[in-house]
Amino acid sequence: MQTEVSETATVDDAVLAADSVRKTFGEIVAVDDCSFEIERGSITGLIGPNGAGKSTMFDCISGFYQPDAGTIRFDGTDITGLPAHKIAHEGLVRTFQITRDLAEMTVMENMMLTPKNQTGESMFHAVFNRDTIERENAEIQRDAEKLLELFQLDHVRQEYAGNLSGGQRKLLEMARMLMLEPEAMLLDEPMAGVNPTLENDIVERIEELNRQEGVTFVIVEHDMDLVMDLCDRIIVMNEGRDLAAGTPAEIQNDERVLEAYLGGDS
Incomplete structure (x- = not known):
């Protein structure tokens, strides 16, 4: 039986909200009228097949891309189109699939x-x-x-x-971003290329910072077992749109998600 999950489910206390965000590259629509909310103090997973628009959405939220349409609000403030350094100084920081330390x-x-x-x-x-x-x-x-x-x-x-x-460079990038004393962190595939020992270290640091410091995390990650174990809530994107949002149990039992992602080729 399909578990119904609201496509635009709201949360009690949203620290981050995307409303009808759209981003195109020529004729390619990377993000297509995507909306979701991130609950303050949560660890939220952002999942979807390859090409679903997850990293592009991160780029729009964090100021590395200017959205073509839509609104992004952080802690009640409209940050749509602000440059990345100003958004970081507001307390919203991100890491990348490929680390950007000064080698x-x-x-x-x-x-x-x-x-x-x-x-x-x-x-x-x-x-x-x-x-x-x-x-x-x-x-x-x-x-x-x-x-x-x-x-x-x-x-x-x-x-x-x-x-x-x-793995150490991933840890360094997270540590560097914490020097900005952020309220929320966007982690783009933090476990990619990391050995199991350091992966456990990263998970422990995320959980510790979330529990003890109240840092909100939004995580793009392809390891579904890790996402289901680590995250309080999961948002699913498909073809640039928000498909579903809910608890790990709800997402695992949603037929739309199973068809679009978990049961797909990606």
Whole structure:
């Protein structure tokens, strides 16, 4: 028997909401009138077949693409079309399928560069407020050390980022984004190319940050067992549209989802 799941199900407290978002590339419609809401403090999976529009939707939400139509709201504020750095400074950050660390800088240097509104970024303050900058840098370094310890990267703090394993680089990217003290994180295939040991580490960090710090996560991931175990709620996209939204149990028993994704060729 099919479990009916609302295609535009609302949540009690939405930290992120997409309303009728559309994105095209020439004649290709990548995201087609897609709407969904992400509950504050949740771990939400965004799934769908290859080409469903998941990563493009992430790009529209996080400011890397300008939507052709629709509205995106974060924490009650319209962020549609804002540049990526401004959205990140609002508290919504993302990671990528291919990590974007600075390979020729050390792990610690990657961490130190990330925090927003550093006093030393201003030429005036760099010359006349050196004491303030030194205090600020010491605080940033302490925060970086705590995160590197949390992500079990403290032993490679002076290693060049480009020398890390794929899994370690995924952990570093998450740690870097947390230097921005985000309210929500979009993780685009965080487990891709990661060995099982580091995959467990990433899952543990996500759960710990969600439970203890209240960080909201939205995760694009192809490992269905992991999604079903990790996520509180799942949104399904197909052919650029939102197909269904519900709990893992509801999604697993929805015939539309089984046909479009779980029972498909992808």
